Amino acid sequence: MLNLQVENKQIFVGDVRIVGVASSSIFLIGDTEVISLSSMFDTPPEAVIISPFVPLPSEV
Template structure:
């Protein structure tokens, strides 16, 4: 996704943040790019890897 926003003459005087989500970005100012990534933080002991069908005769 490519998104281009022009905020010419942007002037911020006051910011109030009431809540923060698990995936949040709060940015005031200039930047060239934002890279988003995600991962699962599931602990290894919660995985169940089983062979449900016998592979040999």
């Protein structure tokens, strides 16, 4: 189990631009008490297609 201790200080976020999202990722700005992640496959491993990025639509 991973135990992470963070000391929160003041934060200011201007603009955020996300070009792609990995197949398993989290993007968080702000505070949270608990983050619970889980993953489950009921597909045989040879049928799973894994790619590094999922493209997001560009702004128009």
